[in-house]
Amino acid sequence: MKIQRYLLIVIPYLWLLALFLVPFAIIFKISLSDIAISIPPYTPTFDWSDGFAGLSALISEFDFENFIFLTDDDLYWKAYLSSVQIAAIATFFTLLIGYPIAYAIANMPDQWRPTLIMLIILPFWTSFLIRVYAWIGILGQEGFLNQFLIWLGIIDAPLVILNTNIAVYIGIVYTYLPFMILPIYSTLEKMDGSLLEAAQDLGCSRFEGFWLVTWPLSRPGIIAGCFLVFIPTLGEFVIPSLLGGSNTLMIGKVLWEEFFSNRDWPVASAVAIILLLILIIPIILFQRNEQRLREQQGE
Amino acid sequence: MNTIEQYIASSPWDDPAETPFISFKNVTKRFGSFTAVNNIDLNIYKGEFFALLGPSGCGKTTLMRMLGGFENLSEGTIKIDGQDMAGIPPNKRPVNMMFQSYALFPHLTVEENIAFGLQRDKLPKADIAARVDEMINLVQLNKFAKRKPHQISGGQKQRVALARSLAKAPKLLLLDEPLGALDKKLRQETQFELMDIQEKLGTTFVIVTHDQEEAMTVASRVALMDQGQFVQIDTPSNIYEMPQSSYVADFIGDINLINGAVKSKNDENGTVSVNWAESQLPITGATHQTLASDQKCVFAIRPEKISLSKTEPDNIANKFKGKILDIAYLGNMSTYNIELASGHLLKSQIANSRRLSKREFTWNDEVWVSWTETAGLVLDK
Numbered sequence: 084m085k086i087q088r089y090l091l092i093v094i095p096y097l098w099l100l101a102l103f104l105v106p107f108a109i110i111f112k113i114s115l116s117d118i119a120i121s122i123p124p125y126t127p128t129f130d131w132s133d134g135f136a137g138l139s140a141l142i143s144e145f146d147f148e149n150f151i152f153l154t155d156d157d158l159y160w161k162a163y164l165s166s167v168q169i170a171a172i173a174t175f176f177t178l179l180i181g182y183p184i185a186y187a188i189a190n191m192p193d194q195w196r197p198t199l200i201m202l203i204i205l206p207f208w209t210s211f212l213i214r215v216y217a218w219i220g221i222l223g224q225e226g227f228l229n230q231f232l233i234w235l236g237i238i239d240a241p242l243v244i245l246n247t248n249i250a251v252y253i254g255i256v257y258t259y260l261p262f263m264i265l266p267i268y269s270t271l272e273k274m275d276g277s278l279l280e281a282a283q284d285l286g287c288s289r290f291e292g293f294w295l296v297t298w299p300l301s302r303p304g305i306i307a308g309c310f311l312v313f314i315p316t317l318g319e320f321v322i323p324s325l326l327g328g329s330n331t332l333m334i335g336k337v338l339w340e341e342f343f344s345n346r347d348w349p350v351a352s353a354v355a356i357i358l359l360l361i362l363i364i365p366i367i368l369f370q371r372n373e374q375r376l377r378e379q380q381g382e
Numbered sequence: 383m384n385t386i387e388q389y390i391a392s393s394p395w396d397d398p399a400e401t402p403f404i405s406f407k408n409v410t411k412r413f414g415s416f417t418a419v420n421n422i423d424l425n426i427y428k429g430e431f432f433a434l435l436g437p438s439g440c441g442k443t444t445l446m447r448m449l450g451g452f453e454n455l456s457e458g459t460i461k462i463d464g465q466d467m468a469g470i471p472p473n474k475r476p477v478n479m480m481f482q483s484y485a486l487f488p489h490l491t492v493e494e495n496i497a498f499g500l501q502r503d504k505l506p507k508a509d510i511a512a513r514v515d516e517m518i519n520l521v522q523l524n525k526f527a528k529r530k531p532h533q534i535s536g537g538q539k540q541r542v543a544l545a546r547s548l549a550k551a552p553k554l555l556l557l558d559e560p561l562g563a564l565d566k567k568l569r570q571e572t573q574f575e576l577m578d579i580q581e582k583l584g585t586t587f588v589i590v591t592h593d594q595e596e597a598m599t600v601a602s603r604v605a606l607m608d609q610g611q612f613v614q615i616d617t618p619s620n621i622y623e624m625p626q627s628s629y630v631a632d633f634i635g636d637i638n639l640i641n642g643a644v645k646s647k648n649d650e651n652g653t654v655s656v657n658w659a660e661s662q663l664p665i666t667g668a669t670h671q672t673l674a675s676d677q678k679c680v681f682a683i684r685p686e687k688i689s690l691s692k693t694e695p696d697n698i699a700n701k702f703k704g705k706i707l708d709i710a711y712l713g714n715m716s717t718y719n720i721e722l723a724s725g726h727l728l729k730s731q732i733a734n735s736r737r738l739s740k741r742e743f744t745w746n747d748e749v750w751v752s753w754t755e756t757a758g759l760v761l762d763k
């Protein structure tokens with residue numbers, strides 16, 4: 084009985100150990116190493132045959148040089164900062180567009196809701212890469228959007244959207260919109276309709292009722308949605324590299340370049356470790372929000 | 383305060399010269415092809431505790447929601463305090479409602495819930511605080527003022543909901559099945575509390591309930607509804623003692639109903655004799671209806687008005703022989719199911735004024751059932 088219970092707990096921990104802690108430890112080890120022209124491209128490496136002596140020799144060669152390097156070159160902290168900024172702005176726009184959609188779906192007649200939610204999820208059935216590539220075709224100089232606007236006569240010359248930060252925002256908002264809509268929808272959909280009637284009964288106009296009752300009650304969904312968009316956006320690599328321009332600075336892109344262009348694994352690993360540390364803060368906040376939500380529902 | 387009580391005690395509904403506080407005129411409400419409320423007229427007077435009673439789906443909740451402004455009328459007019467309510471949204475009506483689900487705001491504390499309506503009126507902060515305190519004292523929730531709704535019990539939630547709906551001192555308070563979620567004991571206590579509060583404040587209360595006992599306990603008048611129309615509007619005692627149809631008689635309390643036909647009328651005291659079974663003496667009962675001879679009718683009598691005796695009773699209009707089939711012991715009283723020689727079943731309720739061991743009757747005893755000539759009612763079918 085007791086063993087079964089431990090087994091049950093051990094499985095998720097094994098999962099976490101194998102797929103998070105071990106890779107993290109390896110990356111951390113590489114980040115403390117030095118670049119070398121060899122395979123693998125860093126030194127020192129650990130030879131199992133040397134045993135304990137080899138391990139201590141290995142540790143003695145570790146240093147924080149790469150982390151110090153990150154603070155020397157302003158490219159890195161600018162990339163971190165710019166990533167946070169882009170992620171925050173994109174999250175804000177996702178909320179701005181996602182909330183009304185979630186609100187509208189939650190207020191639809193019952194028989195329509197599953198279909199509409201299906202439509203929100205449907206794009207996931209196509210490859211993420213293909214969908215981002217499709218935006219190149221839409222946003223380019225000769226793209227559909229420019230052709231359409233010129234045909235309408237709104238503009239004379241094509242707008243430069245592709246390879247700018249605007250294209251990155253459009254790509255992020257488009258890609259992550261469902262992650263914003265679904266948690267907000269689920270809080271709105273659970274809301275008791277008589278609460279709004281009670282608010283009206285006590286003297287609220289429709290707008291006041293929304294602002295004083297619906298909005299605060301959907302806050303857990305808003306917070307969850309914002310984190311679900313913000314966290315993956317912060318390390319996003321595909322969207323800025325496909326839609327962004329040369330001056331779009333995001334840490335995911337820097338990371339990729341360090342690994343594949345510079346082949347500097349130790350610095351790339353250091354960048355990844357710092358990114359993880361930055362991400363841990365919003366992830367912990369997100370978990371606490373979820374916890375609170377569960378407690379509230381478990382009344 | 384006393385004047386409101388005196389006013390209600392004077393039965394203003396019997397006086398056509400009185401102006402009603404709420405009036406419904408030819409009110410109809412349809413949902414698609416379904417008619418929830420069908421051409422209703424109703425007057426409710428100031429300070430009344432008016433109960434809308436009926437089975438679920440009878441239109442009582444719709445009627446109340448129209449008063450609150452949550453449903454538009456299909457036809458007709460509703461006036462509150464002389465003002466036509468057409469097109470006036472809920473937030474502009476002098477009405478507050480206590481919702482069946484209580485509808486407490488889960489993100490606000492007890493205090494904030496009660497203050498919610500007052501803050502909408504943009505009252506000064508000190509006035510709001512004073513009023514909230516007063517309300518919290520009224521419903522005795524001082525200890526729970528800072529708690530959130532999910533941290534208090536069902537009974538406490540119900541009192542918060544009541545306090546919140548009373549905080550704005552509405553002219554009219556609507557209560558939608560307010561005590562449905564409470565257990566019996568708490569419900570009874572709360573019913574008396576409600577009546578106390580109503581007497582203290584003199585507010586007009588309209589309560590919707592499907593619980594006839596609740597309606598009887600709290601209300602000054604009860605309107606019994608069925609299929610979107612009123613079946614009878616009367617004081618609790620009249621509705622119990624003088625139901626106008628067998629539907630009302632059957633809905634309110636326990637009753638024995640026996641089908642029969644009018645045999646003769648006794649003009650002297652207004653009683654009617656009813657043929658009800660072959661080779662049995664007719665039953666005599668009172669009536670407030672005009673009945674023709676040989677007309678089909680129902681004889682209705684409450685179980686507590688039927689006496690049991692071991693020997694044949696003297697000087698009583700109705701007496702029949704029967705056999706006790708079962709006895710249900712309810713503590714304060716017992717219900718006896720008696721089969722008459724004709725095969726009819728009658729229920730008789732006798733107060734248990736003696737200890738159980740001293741009980742006179744037991745299963746399968748031959749007994750006499752009897753009642754006076756005015757104990758039962760003859761109603762047309």
